[in-house]
Amino acid sequence: xxxxxxxxxxxxxxxxxxxxxxxxxxxxxxxxxxxxxxxxxxxxxxxxxxxxxxxxxxxxxxxxxxxxxxxxxxxxxxxxxxxxxxxxxxxxxxxxxxxxxxxxxxxxxxxxxxxxxxxxxxxxxxxxxxxxxxxxxxxxxxxxxxxxxxxxxxxxxxxxxxxxxxxxxxxxxxxxxxxxxxxxxxxxxxxxxxxxxxxxxxxxxxxxxxxxxxxxxxxxxxxxxxxxxxxxxxxxxxxxxxxxxxxxxxxxxxxxxxxxxxxxxxxxxxxxxxxxxxx
Amino acid sequence: xxxxxxxxxxxxxxxxxxxxxxxxxxxxxxxxxxxxxxxxxxxxxxxxxxxxxxxxxxxxxxxxxxxxxxxxxxxxxxxxxxxxxxxxxxxxxxxxxxxxxxxxxxxxxxxxxxxxxxxxxxxxxxxxxxxxxxxxxxxxxxxxxxxxxxxxxxxxxxxxxxxxxxxxxxxxxxxxxxxxxxxxxxxxxxxxxxxxxxxxxxxxxxxxxxxxxxxxxxxxxxxxxxxxxxxxxxxxxxxxxxxxxxxxxxxxxxxxxxxxxxxxxxxxxxxxxxxxxxxxxxxxxxxxxxxxxxxxxxxxxxxxxxxxxx
Amino acid sequence: xxxxxxxxxxxxxxxxxxxxxxxxxxxxxxxxxxxxxxxxxxxxxxxxxxxxxxxxxxxxxxxxxxxxxxxxxxxxxxxxxxxxxxxxxxxxxxxxxxxxxxxxxxxxxxxxxxxxxxxxxxxxxxxxxxxxxxxxxxxxxxxxxxxxxxxxxxxxxxxxxxxxxxxxxxxxxxxxxxxxxxxxxxxxxxxxxxxxxxxxxxxxxxxxxxxxxxxxxxxxxxxxxxxxxxxxxxxxxxxxxxxxxxxxxxxxxxxxxxxxxxxxxxxxxxxxxxxxxxxxxxxxxxxxxxxxxxxxxxxxxxxxxxxxxx
Numbered sequence: 057x058x059x060x061x062x063x064x065x066x067x068x069x070x071x072x073x074x075x076x077x078x079x080x081x082x083x084x085x086x087x088x089x090x091x092x093x094x095x096x097x098x099x100x101x102x103x104x105x106x107x108x109x110x111x112x113x114x115x116x117x118x119x120x121x122x123x124x125x126x127x128x129x130x131x132x133x134x135x136x137x138x139x140x141x142x143x144x145x146x147x148x149x150x151x152x153x154x155x156x157x158x159x160x161x162x163x164x165x166x167x168x169x170x171x172x173x174x175x176x177x178x179x180x181x182x183x184x185x186x187x188x189x190x191x192x193x194x195x196x197x198x199x200x201x202x203x204x205x206x207x208x209x210x211x212x213x214x215x216x217x218x219x220x221x222x223x224x225x226x227x228x229x230x231x232x233x234x235x236x237x238x239x240x241x242x243x244x245x246x247x248x249x250x251x252x253x254x255x256x257x258x259x260x261x262x263x264x265x266x267x268x269x270x271x272x273x274x275x276x277x278x279x280x281x282x283x284x285x286x287x288x289x290x291x292x293x294x295x296x297x298x299x300x301x302x303x304x305x306x307x308x309x310x311x312x313x314x315x316x317x318x319x320x321x322x323x324x325x326x327x328x329x330x331x332x333x334x335x
Numbered sequence: 336x337x338x339x340x341x342x343x344x345x346x347x348x349x350x351x352x353x354x355x356x357x358x359x360x361x362x363x364x365x366x367x368x369x370x371x372x373x374x375x376x377x378x379x380x381x382x383x384x385x386x387x388x389x390x391x392x393x394x395x396x397x398x399x400x401x402x403x404x405x406x407x408x409x410x411x412x413x414x415x416x417x418x419x420x421x422x423x424x425x426x427x428x429x430x431x432x433x434x435x436x437x438x439x440x441x442x443x444x445x446x447x448x449x450x451x452x453x454x455x456x457x458x459x460x461x462x463x464x465x466x467x468x469x470x471x472x473x474x475x476x477x478x479x480x481x482x483x484x485x486x487x488x489x490x491x492x493x494x495x496x497x498x499x500x501x502x503x504x505x506x507x508x509x510x511x512x513x514x515x516x517x518x519x520x521x522x523x524x525x526x527x528x529x530x531x532x533x534x535x536x537x538x539x540x541x542x543x544x545x546x547x548x549x550x551x552x553x554x555x556x557x558x559x560x561x562x563x564x565x566x567x568x569x570x571x572x573x574x575x576x577x578x579x580x581x582x583x584x585x586x587x588x589x590x591x592x593x594x595x596x597x598x599x600x601x602x603x604x605x606x607x608x609x610x611x612x613x614x615x616x617x618x619x620x621x622x623x624x625x626x627x628x629x630x631x632x633x634x635x636x637x638x639x640x641x642x643x644x645x
Numbered sequence: 646x647x648x649x650x651x652x653x654x655x656x657x658x659x660x661x662x663x664x665x666x667x668x669x670x671x672x673x674x675x676x677x678x679x680x681x682x683x684x685x686x687x688x689x690x691x692x693x694x695x696x697x698x699x700x701x702x703x704x705x706x707x708x709x710x711x712x713x714x715x716x717x718x719x720x721x722x723x724x725x726x727x728x729x730x731x732x733x734x735x736x737x738x739x740x741x742x743x744x745x746x747x748x749x750x751x752x753x754x755x756x757x758x759x760x761x762x763x764x765x766x767x768x769x770x771x772x773x774x775x776x777x778x779x780x781x782x783x784x785x786x787x788x789x790x791x792x793x794x795x796x797x798x799x800x801x802x803x804x805x806x807x808x809x810x811x812x813x814x815x816x817x818x819x820x821x822x823x824x825x826x827x828x829x830x831x832x833x834x835x836x837x838x839x840x841x842x843x844x845x846x847x848x849x850x851x852x853x854x855x856x857x858x859x860x861x862x863x864x865x866x867x868x869x870x871x872x873x874x875x876x877x878x879x880x881x882x883x884x885x886x887x888x889x890x891x892x893x894x895x896x897x898x899x900x901x902x903x904x905x906x907x908x909x910x911x912x913x914x915x916x917x918x919x920x921x922x923x924x925x926x927x928x929x930x931x932x933x934x935x936x937x938x939x940x941x942x943x944x945x946x947x948x949x950x951x952x953x954x955x
Contacts, residue, residue: 214741214742215736215738215741215742216741216742216743216744218700218702218734218736219734219736219742219802219805220755221702221729222700222729222730222732222733222734222809223729223730223733223755223756223759223760223805223808223809224726224729224730224756224759224760225755225759229759233744233755234744234747237744237746237747238744238745238746
């Protein structure tokens with residue numbers, strides 16, 4: 057079982073690495089400029105491996121550049137959510153009064169149904185990557201803040217916190233040196249969860265036509281394919297709709313595998329099923 | 336008459352770091368109405384021995400040897416037969432009553448459960464019996480307490496409930512794992528008084544690290560170190576004439592006996608030392624102890640020691 | 646060295662109908678420099694709270710604590726930070742007293758780093774000294790707490806504390822989670838350190854056998870109040886309070902003496918009984934005990950008891 061986790065983790069990491077490389081080196085990997093127009097609706101051939109779309113763009117190049125957009129949104133949202141969520145969670149868990157205020161805000165935000173509201177707002181604002189990112193961020197920080205806070209609440213009762221107070225450690229020092237390192241595993245897991253959520257939500261919004269029409273993400277490729285009536289009556293879906301869909305599926309799968317493997321690394325109890333037998 | 340005879344018992348767990356030899360070649364016997372104390376420190380394998388007797392370990396553990404209870408080998412019988420033995424013939428009082436009781440089930444229900452599983456009584460009769468059992472372990476106003484939940488009981492009272500559950504089906508042997516651990520001194524006295532009454536009517540195996548408990552309750556004492564027995568004798572002889580250096584060290588490290596510590600610490604059950612397992616901590620260790628693993632020898636009638644120099 | 650006067654701590658609960666839990670109620674005692682006071686009582690009697698109050702880890706409700714003549718409760722934040730190194734505490738669970746993600750060496754270096762009394766270049770030397778003083782190996786420095794045993798971790802805690810050069814050490818059941826043979830090592834180490842550095846100890850424990858060895862004077866607590874305080878010898882040979890007598894009879898390992906088994910359990914500190922707090926369990930209760938709360942009275946040289954019967 058433990059070996060299985062390791063293997064899954066490596067597979068997940070492999071998948072993610074490939075996508076990251078594709079995103080970073082998109083100009084070198086993509087066979088064509090994604091905005092260049094060729095003959096529309098061409099079937100796959102040696103010059104267009106996945107054919108061209110209804111306005112003549114090379115589909116493979118679109119998907120390669122789309123990796124950039126999709127991963128960029130997921131990465132930026134997750135990083136900022138984690139920074140904000142973790143800091144607020146740490147403060148909220150350690151200082152009771154401030155914590156009370158922060159948690160009431162979190163409660164309010166969390167009661168709002170996330171995806172429906174995002175759809176509603178997205179349909180009113182000008183669709184652009186930055187607006188999407190801002191929209192995801194409104195909700196992204198709440199779960200990490202709440203989870204980190206509850207962990208801090210237990211951690212701060214440990215004796216080593218009192219012991220550090222006695223050797224003259226300030227509150228900031230205790231948070232930084234003693235509490236933060238112990239919540240990092242949680243932060244990483246939350247980061248992965250958030251990334252999965254953003255990738256799916258972004259694709260969903262694009263699919264509904266609420267994405268940024270200029271920045272072609274996987275979801276947008278999917279959306280345009282879906283809007284083209286030919287897709288229903290021919291084989292075109294096989295190289296136009298399926299590839300971006302598979303990209304989304306594999307990224308989410310890769311993230312999930314990595315999260316699953318990290319869970320074992322962070323939780324020593326899973327390593328040795330007989331540890332603590334005598335306790 | 337012998338009620339339970341354990342011979343050559345071995346229990347091993349495979350782990351990623353190696354094989355844990357938690358119980359290694361143990362021979363023991365418990366007579367009817369005898370109280371045997373199994374004493375050892377954290378990690379010596381004493382709890383695992385108790386769980387092995389009840390066959391309560393995970394399937395990945397390897398158990399060898401024989402456990403003969405009233406003529407049947409408990410390691411050979413089917414799981415269904417073992418279920419009948421558990422509770423009806425041998426009951427176990429687990430350590431830590433707080434986690435051993437189901438928090439969302441009434442105390443009476445938990446005692447009645449054991450009775451109904453084994454004796455097929457009706458719900459009402461089982462509850463009557465549960466009240467009777469609570470009364471037997473001296474819980475005041477049992478007919479009210481029977482309907483309460485575990486969190487309404489104090490630590491000492493929960494331990495009484497655990498004992499009541501163990502006694503519920505009138506077993507011939509009770510295995511009590513650290514029955515006084517975590518209890519306050521005055522409550523411990525109360526529980527020991529209760530256990531003393533229990534031991535008068537049936538055989539009992541008390542697993543503990545507390546010599547005071549063992550001295551007061553047990554007829555014979557077996558000391559366990561690093562998975563094996565090192566000394567096995569009557570309670571009197573263990574305290575008056577201890578032969579194994581570990582037994583002597585253990586007694587000497589008690590605060591009331593001068594607080595002389597045993598140097599070093601117990602070995603890990605994965606990485607046991609060659610020769611005598613106690614030699615790295617023993618003041619009398621010789622070349623022989625470092626090379627050869629001693630066997631249990633009978634020094635006097637019924638007094639066994641695992642030491643070359645006893 | 647330390648003088649505690651009328652120390653009181655009530656915990657309140659409930660927003661509308663406030664209920665008070667009287668954890669510590671009007672407790673006074675003194676400890677001379679270089680001596681040890683053993684504070685004994687059962688769980689929930691307030692003994693741990695006293696330690697935390699002295700360290701100002703918990704806010705007091707009333708009373709005064711004079712440390713070397715300085716009123717600890719009157720200090721502001723800065724003055725408190727300045728005095729804190731001189732008072733240190735050892736907690737009962739060594740495994741949670743150390744940050745699990747910090748190497749042993751880093752943990753020991755932390756107090757040196759925070760205080761900066763020793764220049765960086767000499768820190769390594771000082772850490773080696775500390776490690777040797779508490780009986781650890783230099784190779785332990787690069788390990789994590791989970792790789793060491795409970796006893797070794799408690800040594801690390803002691804090293805950390807020694808790095809601060811404290812005058813007063815509050816030890817809260819420092820060995821209650823350790824095995825007896827290891828307990829003896831730690832207690833002996835604490836005694837050696839006391840001799841070497843002239844530490845003053847407040848030794849909090851439920852184990853009278855341990856306290857007997859460690860303490861010069863003993864204070865016995867019941868439900869937030871002192872019931873008896875005196876020289877260790879006096880307490881052991883002529884305890885006056887029925888509660889102390891019961892504790893003593895329960896603690897001794899030699900089974901010869903008849904145990905005093907108290908009935909019932911400690912009352913809840915929220916619904917405190919009127920009169921003497923112990924009267925609900927006292928074997929020698931009189932009418933007066935249920936009405937009037939006894940004060941500490943001197944019964945011998947430096948020996949005070951709170952009981953109407955003396």
